[in-house]
Amino acid sequence: xxxxxxxxxxxxxxxxxxxxxxxxxxxxxxxxxxxxxxxxxxxxxxxxxxxxxxxxxxxxxxxx
Amino acid sequence: xxxxxxxxxxxxxxxxxxxxxxxxxxxxxxxxxxxxxxxxxxxxxxxxxxxxxxxxxxxxxxxxxxxxxxxxxxxxxxxxxxxxxxxxxxxxxxxxxxxxxxxxxxxxxxxxxxxxxxxxxxxxxxxxxxxxxxxxxxxxxxxxxxxxxxxxxxxxxxxxxxxxxxxxxxxxxxxxxxxxxxxxxxxxxxxxxxxxxxxxxxxxxxxxxxxxxxxxxxxxxxxxxxxxxxxxxxxxxxx
Numbered sequence: 001x002x003x004x005x006x007x008x009x010x011x012x013x014x015x016x017x018x019x020x021x022x023x024x025x026x027x028x029x030x031x032x033x034x035x036x037x038x039x040x041x042x043x044x045x046x047x048x049x050x051x052x053x054x055x056x057x058x059x060x061x062x063x064x
Numbered sequence: 065x066x067x068x069x070x071x072x073x074x075x076x077x078x079x080x081x082x083x084x085x086x087x088x089x090x091x092x093x094x095x096x097x098x099x100x101x102x103x104x105x106x107x108x109x110x111x112x113x114x115x116x117x118x119x120x121x122x123x124x125x126x127x128x129x130x131x132x133x134x135x136x137x138x139x140x141x142x143x144x145x146x147x148x149x150x151x152x153x154x155x156x157x158x159x160x161x162x163x164x165x166x167x168x169x170x171x172x173x174x175x176x177x178x179x180x181x182x183x184x185x186x187x188x189x190x191x192x193x194x195x196x197x198x199x200x201x202x203x204x205x206x207x208x209x210x211x212x213x214x215x216x217x218x219x220x221x222x223x224x225x226x227x228x229x230x231x232x233x234x235x236x237x238x239x240x241x242x243x244x245x246x247x248x249x250x251x252x253x254x255x256x257x258x259x260x261x262x263x264x265x266x267x268x269x270x271x272x273x274x275x276x277x278x279x280x281x282x283x284x285x286x287x288x289x290x291x292x293x294x295x296x297x298x299x300x301x302x303x
Binding site for chain 2 (some may be wrong): 012021029042045058
């Protein structure tokens with residue numbers, strides 16, 4: 001199977017998801033600049049992203 | 065050495081190879097040359113002990129040392145173990161691509177890599193200064209002030225240009241289908257969490273690049289030096 005990716009234009013859903021990751025990134029960077037050790041660990045980054053980009057949105061959706 | 069390229073390169077390869085590669089071993093391959101050695105290059109405090117290589121560049125990239133982890137042969141051996149030993153050609157080849165990309169990228173600095181080990185010649189382009197011996201913070205400042213940081217930026221831009229590889233559709237139709245690892249994980253981990261995990265290295269590499277750039281140039285005002293082999297305000301190591 002051959003897939004072709006066009007760069008195209010992201011739709012509204014893609015942009016909303018991207019916006020969420022941008023917010024998560026801004027907070028990650030702010031924490032990292034305050035406490036530099038936060039930036040060193042890949043696993044800290046993974047756990048942080050799981051919490052902010054999946055766990056919290058999932059919990060909020062269930063509450064609402 | 066590179067700070068974010070190894071997080072980002074796998075997504076670029078993924079864009080072009082689609083179902084021909086598995087993302088997890090591609091990423092592990094990309095990280096593998098430094099997995100066991102970076103801590104000893106920068107040094108750590110362990111109770112009363114300070115553990116650090118006496119010659120970090122030699123330890124990291126040379127022989128004697130663990131520089132063989134940055135050679136084509138090392139990637140090939142692990143590839144064959146995964147392929148012939150564990151029966152997964154897909155994992156073996158994907159690991160090999162990720163690993164060789166790392167080994168080639170690290171030829172960009174002033175120490176370079178022993179690509180053709182056991183031949184111990186260092187292939188090095190001298191585009192940016194290797195400063196791991198100066199400690200983690202100075203290394204970060206130097207790296208994000210020279211062409212190394214710009215090389216990372218190329219991968220970030222290319223990653224955004226390839227934005228479709230980060231979408232949930234792509235994850236479902238390519239990443240998830242290409243490798244049985246993902247359905248196996250999906251027995252215990254929800255699909256949304258797996259999608260987030262798939263995106264994690266790109267998030268980590270990009271966010272960290274921005275954070276270190278701000279740290280080096282907004283908070284600490286280290287000077288940019290984008291000349292070949294720079295920044296020249298840091299003592300660069302050589303083989």
